[in-house]
Amino acid sequence: MQNTVHFILQGKGGIGKTLVSTLLAQWIGGKDDTPLRCYDTDQENATFSRYKAMNVKHVPVMTDARNIDPKRFDALMIDILDTDGNCVVDNGANTFSPLMGYLLENDCFSLLEESGRKVYIHTIVGGGDTLHDTATGFVATAQSTKVPLVLWQNEHFGLLQSASGKQFVESQSYADNRARVKGSITLSQRNPDTFGADVKKMNTARLTMQEVLQNDKFNIMEKQRIKVVYRDIFEQLDKVQW
Numbered sequence: 001m002q003n004t005v006h007f008i009l010q011g012k013g014g015i016g017k018t019l020v021s022t023l024l025a026q027w028i029g030g031k032d033d034t035p036l037r038c039y040d041t042d043q044e045n046a047t048f049s050r051y052k053a054m055n056v057k058h059v060p061v062m063t064d065a066r067n068i069d070p071k072r073f074d075a076l077m078i079d080i081l082d083t084d085g086n087c088v089v090d091n092g093a094n095t096f097s098p099l100m101g102y103l104l105e106n107d108c109f110s111l112l113e114e115s116g117r118k119v120y121i122h123t124i125v126g127g128g129d130t131l132h133d134t135a136t137g138f139v140a141t142a143q144s145t146k147v148p149l150v151l152w153q154n155e156h157f158g159l160l161q162s163a164s165g166k167q168f169v170e171s172q173s174y175a176d177n178r179a180r181v182k183g184s185i186t187l188s189q190r191n192p193d194t195f196g197a198d199v200k201k202m203n204t205a206r207l208t209m210q211e212v213l214q215n216d217k218f219n220i221m222e223k224q225r226i227k228v229v230y231r232d233i234f235e236q237l238d239k240v241q242w
Contacts, residue, residue: 001031001242005080005087005117006150009100010124011137013093016154016187018047019203020122021090025054026208026230027237028086035085039076041099042092043068050206061095068095073102081115100144109147118242120182122150125168127189128158135173142177149180150240155189183240185233198222199229 006024008017021038029036038056040048049058057079061072080087091099103109112119123141125134142149153160153168160168168174169184190196201222202212209230212218218226 001028001086002034003084003086003117004028004242005089005112005119006122007089007091007103007120008122008124009091009096009141010134011093011096011140012126012130012133015124015126015130015134016152016156017092017124018042018045018090019187020124020152021048021088022051022054022203022208023230023233024122024237025088026210027234028088029054030234035083037079037083037085037087039079039087039089041073041076041095042090044092044094046092047206048090051208052206053208053211056090061098068098070098070102070105073099077106077108077111080112080117100141104144109145119147120150120242121145121147122152124152124154125160126154126157127160130154130157131160131162131168135168135171139173139177142180146180148182149177151181151184152187153184154187156187159189182242183236185236185240188232190229195225195229198225202226 008021010017025036025038038048038054039059040046040056041059041061042048043062046058049056059076061068063069076089109119121141123138125131125138138151162171201218207215209226212226213223
């Protein structure tokens, strides 16, 4: 992973964008000594920036409680282009449309690639009641750019299948854009009383996996389950066609 820029983009709130950002950042950071810079553009719930171990930079783009100044995204782009290394950019539902509009209007993806950066968009499709909206978001993102996509399937809200039992990856929406997808990661549905509770405890404390393993507030089985979750996700990330 050298000079890559990863945008986590999905217009639906509460679907797991920050979780994906933290997982991705930890996986990239564990690869080598290449500098990693993380950014949080979420103005209402800047959760990613609360992970102190990741030194996440908050990008203030709000002029007031309701309005976003698209030009303030300039600071983000300049910072990304100023120094070599890998970058992870988390994005909130409230800034999704302004950020996407800015990136497209200013042809930022081409600028990044011309500057020697490999750009990826990570988009999340959720299961259960979130499937329709997030699948629609996947299609809209895929059709608006030519940037390689990484699909994250989040089973936290239920399995990713339609009423007829067809999986999302078997749908026409996915088939129409499959050539753009460089890899798929599944956030598997696990026992909420064990795995779910442990991951929630970790995320509530804004801790990385390495911090959890060194933290005496987590017992040996809680640490073991978190290691299982991370090992599964990291192995899937290893298989993406970067």
